Amino acid sequence: MSFIISEDCTACDLCREECPNDAISEGDPIYIINPDRCTECVPVYDTQQCADVCPADACVPDADRPENHEALESKYKELHPEEV
Numbered sequence: 001m002s003f004i005i006s007e008d009c010t011a012c013d014l015c016r017e018e019c020p021n022d023a024i025s026e027g028d029p030i031y032i033i034n035p036d037r038c039t040e041c042v043p044v045y046d047t048q049q050c051a052d053v054c055p056a057d058a059c060v061p062d063a064d065r066p067e068n069h070e071a072l073e074s075k076y077k078e079l080h081p082e083e084v
Contacts, residue, residue: 001065002036003048005031009058015050021079024050030058035065037079042072 002023005015009030016024016031019043033050040061041048051059067075077083 001040001067002035002062003033003040003050003059004035004062005033005050006060008056009054012055014036014053014055015059017048018053019051020044020049021076033059033062036075039067039072039076039079040067042069043076 005024005027005070007030013028013031016026019033019038020041021039023034023039024031025034026032038057048059051057
């Protein structure tokens with residue numbers, strides 16, 4: 001599943017730079033994650049980088065978008081064909 005940014009977001013901008021898929025952008029008033037680009041950092045990292053750096057714990061799994069590990073890895077490969 002992709003991650004979402006909850007209303008606890010303080011718009012500190014730390015998460016945006018950490019995302020390997022450029023899935024995070026500025027929203028109004030909080031940041032947003034594009035679910036089509038979020039791979040939960042699979043297969044690049046063992047943990048979700050946005051959640052790791054968020055001081056407000058606002059980066060959380062989106063229960064409405066379940067995806068298994070294979071689907072997340074496939075999405076990453078589509079976003080980064082040069083790395084395949």
